[in-house]
Each structure stands twice: as structure tokens, then as C-alpha cells.
Amino acid sequence: MRMSFWEYQGTAHTGVARVASSMNGVHAVAYSPVGDCYINSMFTMMEREKRFPPVHTSVLDLKTMGMGINRLPESLREVSHDHNPDLIVVTQTCSSSLLQEDYGSLARQANIPNEVLIYAPNPFRVEEDESANGLLTVMVEQFAAMKLPPTSKPSVNIIGPISLGFHHKHDLLSLQRMLETMGIAVNVVFPLGATVADIKKLPQAWATIAPYREMGADAAIVLEKMHNIPAVTSAPIGVVATRKWVREVLESLNKFASGNGLTFDLKEPAIAAFSMDQKSAPSGLPWFTITADVQGYSSKKAFVFGDFTHAVAITRMLATELDMQIVGAGTYNRKLANEFRELVKPYTDNIICSSEFAEVRKAIGETLPDIVMGTQMERHTSAEFDIPCATISNPTHIEDFSLSYQPFLGYDGSNFITDRVYHTCTLGLEKHMIEMFGDAGLGVEEARLKANERGKIQVAPEPEAREQELEAYKIAEELRAKATQLAVESGAAVAVKAPPVAAITAELVWTDEAQKALKQIPFFVRPKVQKRVEEYARSHGYSLITLDLVYEVREKAQQ
């Protein structure tokens, strides 16, 4: 029993849903109370998924429980009828797992032609990533057992990109760009966009790329064991790691070729070949770090937290390539803790493997870094301590599913990450100026914005501000009148819309009641509403703003 305000991951069925939602012709059926279907909204809202999520809730409710009815067979028939998928994955959630249903026999009762896979890990033990990762492994074991002859040209599988993965779609694009430069074809991407038939094709690749340790690496290793297809499980994040990865991929392919009597010798392409224009350095990071203002980064302290892959790679990249001091590094993938410690030990002594955000918060509070690279939760924590923060890992907000190309992997990724770090940190030179000469009023503005961001109540303008506003209003009115006059005189085709004749009298006074009503309006629209009410009052010749007047304006709904 513990108190939870917030979790880094969802539960096992979220992982299953993510796999199904990534694929084509695969449907998940979760035997659960109706509310557990909330995960579907993550696909359609966060990632703006175009399809109805292929995740069906087989509703467990009090009525059916009382009657001893299980709807699962009926749900399977419904899914079979509506979607006719190649594969249905049956899973459970916390509450339904307690009922210890025999899913195998229930699935047989459904009597449907579709293949059914029961994948119901213990939701009290297995979290989202582990569950999805486990399902990928099971699918490989089950559907990729048949040996196939290798493709005639060098090709690789990419295992790991998944629905709701952190920048995964962009990562995939970055990998594909690099592979194309290297003259390597992509055999299968799994699970994103894959079908069951695609899984069956996995054994014909020369190597498997699985950049995410917590998502898909195990499936790649299983494939290696089954068919001797080398698995490349390092993450090409940062320039050094990317270059190493390129060589590792080439080596694996050459090794596979010689082991299978294929005459192929792939060479590392020239560095410029990886760039967008084929002429320049594919990553601007090496030059960027030695430019004058970035040299100051060597004194900056960074704190890194996230999933295993991103936390390890960003720690290494910040420490070695951007020359920052790592004051803390951690991951919420607790089951990979030992491996994590081993990998980040060279960069920091302060290692946190925990799924309790409060622990991470405490560590940030104690180290007070200059920059935090973390999840959505560390963003909240950092705002509290007033430390700049960039997201480098799930869980994240909707804005991390960007329209523009923002990969983390590869040379393209190194540029994006560097930009993200740079935009997050206080600028080098500007910071020196501020330290020397004060903030020239910038700080005031910033503080005001920050206060707004944090949902602090904005105070209504003071009387003198209101006077200024009135003054500004007068001036605006005069200008508009002038413009209209000019337009009329010059016979302009477009006449400026005549303003309402405002009865600008003395200052407006708000009654206490009306002020209270104004305070009930959410802070972020309050100034707009205030302005609207005051304009209305002026144009109707009121000098006293009453509660009734506030609602009269609302009623008139002048949007």
C-alpha cells in the first residue's frame, strides 16, 4: 500500500494496447470494467491517431458478475465480425485479474476463425513498458519461428518503434535516412505498421536494429537466438554513439554475410553522405560545442531522468559531447536498474532508480541543477524550483507529438537534442550581460509570464492602469476616426469600419459583487472578459459596473 499522486507508466494492459494500436490487423480485447478503456483516448488525443483504436473492452460489470456471465466470448465474436483481424490479443487489467478467469477456454467458446493469443501478465507486477516489450518477444517467438532464406540484398529489421513511443515516428525516419545512405534496405519494422505476416518475414533480414532497451531489444535478442540474426541494441543518440552504431550495423551485416556465404562487403560512407545536402557535416553538434558561447556549458550542472534508453544516452551525451556535469541520473524502468547503474556510473555517483516521482523531486531539490532533462513530471518539478527543463522521455504531453521532424536518434537527432538543450538553458552570453548589468526589465516580464503559467491569480489592473487603458482607448478611437476620415477623403475602396460611439466618461467603477464575479472567471480569460465588459459599459454609457451588467454582457455573447 502506498500513496500515489502520479505514475511514470501505465499498467500492463496499456502496453498491450500500444502494441495492437501500432499494428495492422491486430486487435486487443481487454477483459475489464468499462473505465479501463480510458487508454484509448491516449491514442486518439495525444497521438491524434486516425483510426478507432483497435482495443475492445469486454465489459465486466456488477450485473454480469452477479449473474456469473462472462462477456468475453461475445466480445470476441463482435471483434471478429466487425474487424476480422489476423490476430486477437486477449488481456486483463488489475481488477479483472483477481477473478482468475480461464481466458483460453473462454476464447474457445467464442468459436471464431481468427487466431487468438492470450497475453495476460500480472498487472500488479508488470508495468506498461515491460508488458509491451514482453508481448513483442512473445509475438516473435510465436510467429517468427520458421526459418527463411535471407534477402538477396543487405537488409535489417527495426524493432521498437511503437504507438505512443517518445518521438518514435521521427526516430524511425532518421534510422531509415541513415540506412538508405548506407545502402541497406529495411526488411520489417515492428510493431509500428506491421502485420502478423510481417512478423513471419523477420527471419529473412541480415541483422536487427533495436535501439530501445526497454522496448523491443529482447525481441531482437530472441530473434538472434532463434535464427542467428545479429541484434544491434545500442541507441544511436549523440554524435559519438551514432558513429559507433553505424560501424556496428555494418560489422553485423558483414559478419552475417560471411557466415552465410554471401559476398558482400559494406563500407562506411563518407560522413557528409549522411547530411541533408550530402555536402556538410550531418551533425552541427561538434562545431556548436566549441563555439564561444557554448564553452560556458562546461560549468553547467545537468540532472537526467527518464526511460532507460533516453536517460542513459542523454546522460552520456551531455557529459561527453556537451561537457556538462551530471549531478544526478535515473530511470523509472526499475527492473533494468543494475544495467542502468553500470552504464551511467562513469558520469555520476548520484543514481536514482525509482518509479516514485517524489524521490526524483527530492533529488532535483537537493542538487539544484542548471538544467533538467526529464519527463513531463520533471517539468512540473522543475517549474516549482524554477529550473529550466526539457523533455527527453515518456511520459510526455501532447506537444511532444510534433508535426515537424524532431528525432532523437541518429545525426538528425543530435541536432534536435542540441537545439532542445540550448533553447532550454539560459543563453550563454545574454546571461553574462544580465549578471553584469541587471535584467533591463526583462525579468519583470518573465516573472509575470511565469506566474501566469503556474496558474497564479492575476490581479486586476490597478486604477492607474485602468486610466492608462482608458487613455489608450481614447487614442485608439481617435486614430480609428482619423483613419475612417482619411479613407473617406481618399475615396478608398475599403472603408474603415466606424467604431461604436463610445461615451467616454469618467473612470469605470466595479461593484464588489461584480469584481467577485470577475474573479470567478478562469485567470487566463479574465483580462479579456474584463475588457469586454468595460467596453460594453462605455459604449452603453454606464460608469458603474454591476453584477447584472457583467451577466448582461455574457448573455449578449459578443464573442
Place this chain on the structure above:
Amino acid sequence: MTIAPDTLPEIPEAEVLREDNGYHAFCGLTCTGWLYQKMKDSFFLILGTHTCAHLMQNALGVMIFAKPRFGVAMVEEGDLSAPQIDITDIVKNIVEEHNPSIIFLLNSCTPEIMKVDFESMARRLNQQFNNVPVLPVRADGLEYTMTQSEDCVIESLLQFCPVAPAGDKRIVFMGAVNDVNTTDLKREAEKLGLPVAGFVPANTIGELPAIGPDTILAPLHPYVAKSITQFSRLRGAKVLQSQFPIGPDGTRVFFEDLARHFGKEINLAEREAEIWRNLESKVSAIRGKRIFITGDNMLELPIARFLRKCGAELIEVGTPYVNRKFHKRELQALNGLRVVEMPNMHRQIRDIRELKPDLVVTNFWEANPFEAEGIATKWSTEIIFTPIYGFTGASDLANLFARALNRHRKLDVLDWKEFLPNNQEN
């Protein structure tokens, strides 16, 4: 339930079809999302699992502050075999950290299946923390959908409402609505000479109104049936049976019926007409449109009634639950329409694809996929978080639907159809 002396005319009602509960909706826990904000001195403690915690942070996009006034006492694997679930330390922490006036203890599916004796757990905690009441609230998804649990929360508040003496004839509005709406409804009632005692829930426990035999309980929305019946049974209060004050039409009926309880015959026809005149630009966007409501938040009946008044054609009105007695007046206004209780979502999707409505009012996970198929949508959840009540709320209400419809109308001139999903390969 004591029904007011006003004799209800026998008006035909919409027939309600009942389906198989295959709908998708959030569970009762989600009411925490708005109720903890409404009741500023409360703490909502959910006895649940990791899934419940994940739901709370995802479903409503609830912002996490340093110290949110809600949390999940998480049942972990070890607790499943423990002789008794003990949350004393957790409650102790909440009391020390937050100092709430009241703690709502919400159940969830897992403890429900474990047969945790919730009431006695709350009783024990009340003995230990005798200065902070701990109230058990049923909110599990085995039985309750998102808004229904508000009813359970309100029900538990009666003990904090002072007893009003006989002869204290004032109105108590029931249902959580935001302060912009409460101020407005109170103002509107007082303008009509109808005395208001207050609102349940109120912003703080101390502000809860007195309720007694002459109180008139006025429900603001369709999901307070259980609590209003309880209040009326235990305190002898009268229950207003009317339409809900949603839309100019419903608001007018609501206040006219309310006035009758005070022996006043008022006619708000002109007031209603004025509001409709103000709304004309929005109503014209809705008029003649074919609208399908899939149903998940229980506001569907009054919303459908309002849309029908706007001149829309309602193809189907789905709703999780209909209480024929409590929703009588709304059902009368919907006579002739297809109202489906506990609709099957999959059947609805099939129907919507075939019927191609101009607008589908639906949940978070169906909205974008329908849009991808070229069908305009409006999120149902947005309706819950919009101050739509009363005469002044009507503009926000109309806006919700007009905006969605207008947006699609305006797209036609941009000539970019090829960019949209239903014209794309994948």
C-alpha cells in the same frame, strides 16, 4: 420523492431503447477531476490500483501541482493477500499535509472485487481522525460512469447541511456547477423574487445550505437523482420536477416551475425569446443539421432537447442511464426521438458510418477517428467543463456546437481535401 403539488400533465414521452452496456465511458473516479476543484477544502482519496492512478493523470489531463488535493492509495500485490487493508498512515499524512475539512474515500473496481468493507473502513478512520470526517463514496467502474459518482459524493454531504426549520422556504440548487453559473442562477432566482438558500456542493463545507421540510430542492443536471431522493426522504424537502436549466428553453421552464412552488405564476417567454435572439447566429449554424449523440456523460437528454429546439434533427440520443421518473420532463421534450440507454458503441459506429450525420457528439477516443472519416464531431467531455447553465450560459452552450459545425463549413474554401486522412493512403 415528494413531488410538488403542480399536477404534471400526461404528456407522451420518448421511448427508451435499452442496449447491452457495450459503451465506452470513463468510470466514476473521474468526477474527482472537477469536484476537488469545486470543493476547495476537500481531499479525494481513491482506494485503487496503479490503473486508477494512471487514469486520473491521463483521462482528464488533470494538471499535477506540487500538492494535488487528490491521490490514490494504491493497492499493491502484497495487499491482495493481507488480512485487512490499512490506510491509516496515508490518511494521517493527508491530514498533516493538506489539513482538509473533509476527506472523500472513493472505492474502485479492485477493492470492490476484493470485497473490502468500505463503510467500516471509513468508520474506523472516523474514530481515529475525529476532527476530519472521512466519507465513503461509491465510484467504482463496475457500477458507475463518470458523472454518476458526483451523485454519490453529493449524497454524502447531507450530514453537513444544517437542518432548516419548518417554514424556511428557500431553494437549494443541487449539482456541481462552476461559480460563474452559481452566481448567475442565484441572481436570476432572486430577481424573480425566489429566495435561495445555496448550492450543494458548495465551495467549502461551511457554506453548505440548511435543508428542511420546506426547502425546495432544484436539480441542475440529470445526475443527482439518488442524492436528491435521499435529501427529500431524510429531511422531507420538496423536489422540483422540471427540465434542467440548460438552454434558454430549459432555463425558462425551470424557473417558471420553481416559481410555482412559491405560488407565483411567472411568464419568462419574453426573456427566453430575447436569449434566442442573441443566439441566432449560432443557432442558425445548428438549425437543420442531423446530429447523433453517442452518450457517455448523462447530460445527453437536456442537450438533445436544446439542440432539437435549435431546429436540429436528432438521429439518436445515447445515454448511459435513464431514470424515467427523474428525467420525465426531458423525456417528454424528446418524444418521438430515438433514445438509447446503455448503447452499444460498436453498433453506433456502424450506424454513424452509414447515416453520415452532420455532427456526432462523442467521447475522446471516437472524436478524431470520426473526423478522419470526414464526420464532424464535438467532444462530449467538453460539455461537462463548460459553464452552460442558465440564460447566460446558453451562449457558451450554443457555441460548442456552432463552432464545430462552422469549422467544417469554412474548410471547404481552402481546397486542401487531399491533405486530409480520408483522402490519404494510410
